[in-house]
Amino acid sequence: MSVPTPTPAPTPTFIPQPGALLDEMPEDEAVARIQAARAPGGSGLLAAFPPLKNDTALRAAKGLPVSHTPVWAMRQAGRYLPEFRSVRSLSQFFEVCRSPSLASEVTLQPLRRFALDAAIIFSDILVIPQALGVDVVMTPGIGPQIPNRVATPADVETIVKFVGEDYTKCAQSLSYVWEAVALTRMRMNGHCPLFGFCGAPWTIMAYMVQGGGSRNWDHAKAFVLNHPEAAHQLLHVITEVSIEYLVGKVHAGAQILQVFDSNAGELPPHQLKEFSLPYLARIAEGVKARLAADGVEAVPLVVFARGAMHSLDLVAKLGYDVLGIDWTIDLKSARAKAGPGCVLQGNLDPCTLFAPPEVIRQEVRRMLADNGDGSLIANLGHGMLPNHSPEHLGVFIEEIHAVSRAAKST
């Protein structure tokens, strides 16, 4: 019997085998290591994390060659997983967010099941309004609700006064998220990179003014038309606090950051240009500048302007490394619009996961063919839905790996 000569891997990156198990660090050991790293004479937190075994998503984000297309799914920690529902049956939504132990547990859940190339810290974009002194509750069956919505310019004034000049101090009220990031990254034991995230200023403002989710966002859209100055004031405060919040996540161990502008598509293009894009640009610039000033290595930045694919050329110029793509455009057209050399993330229609496995595989092949050989982080075009089946997400991940590996080894 002849022994096959091993062919060298095309890149030095670690290749997770399908179903590769997470070799997680026990929580008590992770806590002890974090404490030791932070103690006087300790290494400092960032130096204490175990080395990264699978850097494929980070390489793709930087446009570097990869051995396979990395893949993760927005809302991969969520209600479609029975183990998530079982944690949620015992705790309120924001209690899970506020408990580093529970938040890290649910962040790890999808990594135990699937060969994912990235994790995203479990939290919500609506912790930012809470930091600005605005209550947010999560009502089962309805979603997020803001009992005292921002209805007038005077309400904006109250927020501006509440926050004051010290944005760092304001963001510190979210230090529980930073603790969750540190604990999760330690427990991940170098398995793959950990995303931090926040909502885009326009999306956060829309929830604050609307008082919750909406079909037409009438209050939010009326507000920018009737009170443009107050709208800009509110967007400014959200932006500056979000910069501090994201920088804090990187200090805590986040290795890549995503800004979710889930409501970008609600604005007509000229209003998107006025009320969203400048603030997205400021976040990219602000995060980079603050990290440089702190002597911390820059991390890749991802922007997901959902519903605004018509303005992808403008979004491509905001200072982000990766552009999130929804399912309303094919990756080939997205590349043509965003310009040469762009790195994309997306974009399978989440509802494709309701199809039988062979159809999911076929759609994955179509998506990768559309993409061509440009840098891609595979994802859905929006988040996982509560009625998705975990097995079908598994098929999506497996097929991305199999098809891209086969293509890259030819």
Ligand SMILES: Cc1c2[nH]c(c1CCC(=O)O)Cc1[nH]c(c(CCC(=O)O)c1C)Cc1[nH]c(c(CCC(=O)O)c1C)Cc1[nH]c(c(C)c1CCC(=O)O)C2
């Ligand atoms: C708009 C938005 C929100 N939150 C978020 C966005 C932007 C992304 C998007 O557009 O989907 C972001 C978010 N929310 C959640 C995450 C966790 C990380 C992940 O796995 O992606 C992330 C990244 C958990 C969550 N956030 C929420 C859930 C489900 C609620 C629950 O567990 O009871 C999860 C897992 C609740 C939430 N939070 C929000 C809404 C509208 C809802 C209700 C959705 C629903 O009920 O289907 C606001």
